Amino acid sequence: MSEPATPPSPDGVPVLGNGMAFSRDPFGALEEWASHGPVVRLQFPGRSMYLVTDPDLVEEVLVERQDKFAVGRDQQETFSGIEDDALAGTTGERWERLRRALRPAFTWEKIDGYGARMARRTAEHVEQWDAERLDLHREMRLLTLRILGDTLLGVDVRGNERVILDAADALVDRADPRRFGRLLPEWIPTPTERRFERNVEALNDYVETVLDGRSTEGDDVRSVLLAARDRGDLTLSEVEDNLVGLLLAGHDSSAVTLTYAWLELGRHPEVRESMVREVEEVVGDDLPDTGDFEDLERVRNVVRETLRLYPPAWAVNRQTTEQVSLGGYELPAGAQLTLPQWVLHRDDRYWEAPTTFDPDRWTRDVTRPEYAYFPFSGGPRHCIGMRFARLELTMALATMATSVDLDVTTDGPLAFRPSLTLRPTVDIEATVNHR
Numbered sequence: 001m002s003e004p005a006t007p008p009s010p011d012g013v014p015v016l017g018n019g020m021a022f023s024r025d026p027f028g029a030l031e032e033w034a035s036h037g038p039v040v041r042l043q044f045p046g047r048s049m050y051l052v053t054d055p056d057l058v059e060e061v062l063v064e065r066q067d068k069f070a071v072g073r074d075q076q077e078t079f080s081g082i083e084d085d086a087l088a089g090t091t092g093e094r095w096e097r098l099r100r101a102l103r104p105a106f107t108w109e110k111i112d113g114y115g116a117r118m119a120r121r122t123a124e125h126v127e128q129w130d131a132e133r134l135d136l137h138r139e140m141r142l143l144t145l146r147i148l149g150d151t152l153l154g155v156d157v158r159g160n161e162r163v164i165l166d167a168a169d170a171l172v173d174r175a176d177p178r179r180f181g182r183l184l185p186e187w188i189p190t191p192t193e194r195r196f197e198r199n200v201e202a203l204n205d206y207v208e209t210v211l212d213g214r215s216t217e218g219d220d221v222r223s224v225l226l227a228a229r230d231r232g233d234l235t236l237s238e239v240e241d242n243l244v245g246l247l248l249a250g251h252d253s254s255a256v257t258l259t260y261a262w263l264e265l266g267r268h269p270e271v272r273e274s275m276v277r278e279v280e281e282v283v284g285d286d287l288p289d290t291g292d293f294e295d296l297e298r299v300r301n302v303v304r305e306t307l308r309l310y311p312p313a314w315a316v317n318r319q320t321t322e323q324v325s326l327g328g329y330e331l332p333a334g335a336q337l338t339l340p341q342w343v344l345h346r347d348d349r350y351w352e353a354p355t356t357f358d359p360d361r362w363t364r365d366v367t368r369p370e371y372a373y374f375p376f377s378g379g380p381r382h383c384i385g386m387r388f389a390r391l392e393l394t395m396a397l398a399t400m401a402t403s404v405d406l407d408v409t410t411d412g413p414l415a416f417r418p419s420l421t422l423r424p425t426v427d428i429e430a431t432v433n434h435r
Ligand code: HEM
Pocket: 071, 087, 088, 089, 099, 148, 152, 245, 246, 249, 250, 251, 253, 254, 257, 311, 312, 313, 316, 317, 375, 376, 377, 378, 380, 381, 382, 383, 384, 385, 386, 388, 389
């Protein structure tokens, strides 16, 4: 009998394996490794990982054979100690129960009811900007947090933004795969781990006050979770952790998308102008609403293209539940898989001039495999906030486009941090001119 085929492994260095190349240039390394084949085995200190970069295999893992691929250990470890009982880090029956409990707050009907409020919060936020230089990513985080709190979550975050942003920053630091401390057990208190614990405690205290004595009447997430607790479907700790989870997962991905959209619109004034014209035609002097979503095609294509070129979730993580064959290779039980949006979204087999920001590509008739583009992942575990995020990004961008001109600059060549979201490593600043 012949030996089962094992995937190719790009050369690494002794001890550190492929970790050295990743530390030096994470996204360049992913692209280089992907050139070795659709499934590649990588070696890092103490762990190995399979990189899957063929769209049909991605679809197999996420959708067709999803029962053989659970959310991976890396993802579970990232959220441990902050949201152990939240959706993103759980598997099996518990995940199903939590997702079922959250679903009523995420129906299309509910989400569609938030469009006008998303636009109003955006208009209010940009009105208070003066002409000084702004930290664009931070401003976009404050905006998306406020929108999230005021719509889906039913939580007024004003005055407490700092607690939430600090906890998110600590989580991002801790989740950076290049961090040396990740190789140490958690009880060895590295400075990152200590900061993480401090910030998480502050966020937990805040969420407790938010839940204290609240009603279960509304249809926002907070009420839906509390009602599920009253019915005995969720524990209090599950309620708290899921609110924490949504406060964190629900703001930064949208904020980085808006940040990169403005950066690219600054580089492509003709795209910006045509977008403004469309908004003026569709919305007139009013603020946009959900009813305008379909007609704001240019704005939606700017959002789609930004999510292609700068996928906020740059990779999805899975692990095999048993020995499986994938793409003709045998993978052992417990194998860790990375499915990188970054690589597939920039693969020139599916995208013409892949590194060019070109929202018009979405109006051309091109056939490509479905999973050449999966910013929100796919299958039963796809992003629960997908519809919310698409509406929010469209409403926010359309509102901003007709209220302000932003002159956007970076303090060096654009580069990214390979952590939970695709954050920039350089400062991105904007000077504001009100229209
Ligand atoms: C541009 C914005 C966003 C992007 C690109 C994005 C992307 C993703 C991706 C790729 C996943 C992983 C799914 C998987 O493991 O297969 C995910 C999961 C998740 N996202 Fe989002 N997301 C965004 C916005 C949001 C928002 C606004 C919310 C909440 C309001 C949210 C809540 C979640 C939650 C709770 C999960 C875990 C789902 C589960 O495991 O069942 N996300 N998101």
